[in-house]
Amino acid sequence: MAASDSQDGDSVVFIYDRRNSAAPEVKLSTTAIDCFAKFKDAVKQLLGVEDGEDFVIATTNRDEIKDDKTWDYVENGETLYILKDVKQELCAPAQERVDYLPHYDTIVKGGMYEYYASEGQNPLPYAFAELIDNSLAATALNDGSRQIELRLFLDDIAVSKNCIVVIDNGKGMTPRQLNNWAIYRLSKFTRRDKRSRGQDLEPSGANDSINLASTWAPRFMNSDISYFGVGGKQAVFFIGNATRMISKPRGSKDVHELSISKDEFERREKSNQSIYTGYIRNRQPGDSSHLSGEDELLAKLISEEPNRESFTAVVIQGISPQHVSYLKHNFNMWTRQLAHIYHFYLHGPEGHELKEEGEQKVESNPFNNINIQVTMQLRGNPNPKSIDLRKIEDDIETQYVRTAASRFEFKAYVDGSTAVEGIVRYHPFRYDKETYPVDAYAPRLDPVPEDDHGYAINDRPARGRRPIFEAFWNGRLIPYTLIEEFDWCSLPKKQKNIPAECYNRISGVLWTNDSFQVSTNKLTFLDLEMKLRDKGTNFVRMLNGHERRTQIEREFQSWLKECNEEHDKQILFSGNSGLRPRLDL
């Protein structure tokens, strides 16, 4: 038998005598058995088999155990048959115990194939978003500022030095919460069911997020972007192959650290140790005595700890070279993507409007205490790139907000109750061009078709073929769910007195919460569009905080016509002064 893997070295097999009976299983201790002969004797004794009686020992796959070689393959806890003939009928059923612990690739590969590219966008920012989601949740109850930092240290030569850290000054994790973080698929819902200590020894803990979700927030920005119990793990193992979680809850004297890595899982598997057992290191803030001399970055991070009242740091290593290369060469692009995802958390429900000189718009953003700072340090470059996401002004959402001349506010009621909030914005035609924004950072996938004179003949200018609506969930963007349009805001069969091109001058946003499901990777809604298109769904316009009773299609057409009349500005020719391209054709 293979070396025992049970505690204290005990090993057993389960025997079914199926020679001609339906006898129940018998447990046979094999701790002291080291060869086939002894095993056969023990079986004979156990079953009261007489000398001279012939029998065969076989696995449940009818492989015969008949010598030391085959005996050596028998595993602890295995089920065996005693038979007359190895090919006989099974005269009665036999139950065999099996263990099917999920493979550790559940964690190590949990994120590897989850984030896909769409429209040419590298999905790496969406993995970062999982970690920022967690930091938003962790800082939701902060009194003062909510500091979230994404720090990258990239070295494309000494690859082992690559390191990405996400730090927040949120409520941190106790040892139990850190333990729970590591349990794959243990969601806030499931944790609630397993209340650990009745006398509230835990700080508010798991209940916080349930409360967050039920608190009203503008555009559902409840900071409760946690649902599945996998996001943080999927993200770290998409970005790299090892993570060190470091945390100190408020009021605690101790820092708690837990590491999970692909290498460690492999090591444990090889030495037959318990796969899902690890160690939390509890230590003083600032104590980096456990690090090797080479972990300078980590040592520096740890040295900041005494200045932090509470924090969580997610340290990711083993980052793939493709990611390092992408991050290094596309800093502007991916930071704009992040600014897009969290646009409304950074700027408030109205978005990043242009401030008049001297005008204070601070009051309109209830989230002014959220700060997301991105810093990228490259090998050999003493000057790190750094940006405060709130300062970004060229993300696509800011452009939509700032080129909008008018907004149409609405709500959708699905199944009579579940609400979705939304807006449509009008981006007018101004003199000689459309103001509908072009995303400077989106990869141009299609060349713009042009006519014989070299002019663009994209007969659907401005919005063109782009869907109208983006969708946000609990305040953050769900990037790959784009909804083309709804009946009430699409070009009607019989055209009213509204130029068709006005329908190309609109963009829109939808906001909702947990009432609608998103996919585990948070890249798509499962069925938002289908539910919004359901016959039972009711759309109403909101005007000055009140629901309009008029049918929304009429409201919308009336608004669109107004937009055309008031905001589109086209030059009137009073005489022929030459040729000019009509972009509307």
Add this chain to the structure above:
Amino acid sequence: MAASDSQDGDSVVFIYDRRNSAAPEVKLSTTAIDCFAKFKDAVKQLLGVEDGEDFVIATTNRDEIKDDKTWDYVENGETLYILKDVKQELCAPAQERVDYLPHYDTIVKGGMYEYYASEGQNPLPYAFAELIDNSLAATALNDGSRQIELRLFLDDIAVSKNCIVVIDNGKGMTPRQLNNWAIYRLSKFTRRDKRSRGQDLEPSGANDSINLASTWAPRFMNSDISYFGVGGKQAVFFIGNATRMISKPRGSKDVHELSISKDEFERREKSNQSIYTGYIRNRQPGDSSHLSGEDELLAKLISEEPNRESFTAVVIQGISPQHVSYLKHNFNMWTRQLAHIYHFYLHGPEGHELKEEGEQKVESNPFNNINIQVTMQLRGNPNPKSIDLRKIEDDIETQYVRTAASRFEFKAYVDGSTAVEGIVRYHPFRYDKETYPVDAYAPRLDPVPEDDHGYAINDRPARGRRPIFEAFWNGRLIPYTLIEEFDWCSLPKKQKNIPAECYNRISGVLWTNDSFQVSTNKLTFLDLEMKLRDKGTNFVRMLNGHERRTQIEREFQSWLKECNEEHDKQILFSGNSGLRPRLDL
């Protein structure tokens, strides 16, 4: 201390004396300790604490253990501190053991949020596809026919009777293979590393699929549609909440059964039993003695077993009412979706061409031995709906194939080596309308815009805004990756002597294999489009099996012009006989 959960009732705690030392942990047996007073005495004794010396016992979260109530919360294997003061500094670190077994929602919710709706399509067929993928792999080495059946028994009143079964006559599973099936994320790659019995007691087993992948097959139809080790589990737990796997490998006398269900996981959790331990029932074919009297469907299924040389049956129960309703009311739609996914496996690399009367095209389909039968039985209806997927003629792929007047074959080489095969088809204009097919079963999401006379003013008819290319992986459709176009087949800036509308008369297919990654839910490629658009990717036309050296853009334009000249048929007016709408404008 809470009731022990270790074997044999032994329980321990790990103690760190941190009053003022860096002492290593000490293990203290608590098996015989049933109250705080005894615990405190045991600690004093263990650490040599003198009477009169004051100390505090605390958890690693600094919660004090000071009476029976707090003592009762201490868990087996927990780490505790002995301190002078509960708020003192930790004078040295302390490592605490934690277990972080993945929660069983890893399996039970593994599929729940994976399959999302896109373009209004219900994703249920894609969950069925995971099971058909497995059956294709299992039947790949069959000598004779490859029989795959999808049997639905739907009862929207007695919901517990709902049952979906996928049966194949493939190679089945031994007890070990059935055990491995249940191990989440244990992929064919990982199984290969864990060779179980050196003396080949196992039938070819895990190595089969590695071999399948390296065998040439037309359009990469290698039947090896297995990669992640999760598909079957995700599918069954998306469709329902319980599965019973029943299998008999070829040459075996016994049938092996293993059940996994949400209810069973919950039961084990409540009774503190090992979560990932189950039982394989080994029994005679046809033996249904273990079923309750109510399991008529299952009994009937089992009664078929003696007629089957080898088989696997996936029995799914606990199906959600929404799924039952959708399946019941949309039989034609979802069976066409399945016929689309497996179109080339069903019809061969040329697809479902129209057979001339009497013409045998059997030889052109190497997969004529694959049969996928779908049967749906509804409560109270004695006549089940049944269809052989090969007989379907109105799936969209068949329509693309049959309206194609000409094909342009090509290959793409990514990174100089990895090949993608592809075609573009031309669907000509015939007399008064486009032949580009309309998917009768695709939900119409956008109303067709019309001009003032009620005529469609979709200025991009035929293909319209649809992307050109679908994409297949190892021969099966990856439904949500649609590639708009490539430079060489898109409308050029300066139009050549090819009418622009010809570019709307093309559809295309791309085929590839494991060289390109798909997402875990097999709904999208991770980066196929990005890689195909890479500057280093080389496209070449294939003509009569040879690569053309001419630049592909020229080859394509030359082909397209030919198609226009030879296949587009428009009526020439020799006199004015009235008005006729020009659909090309």
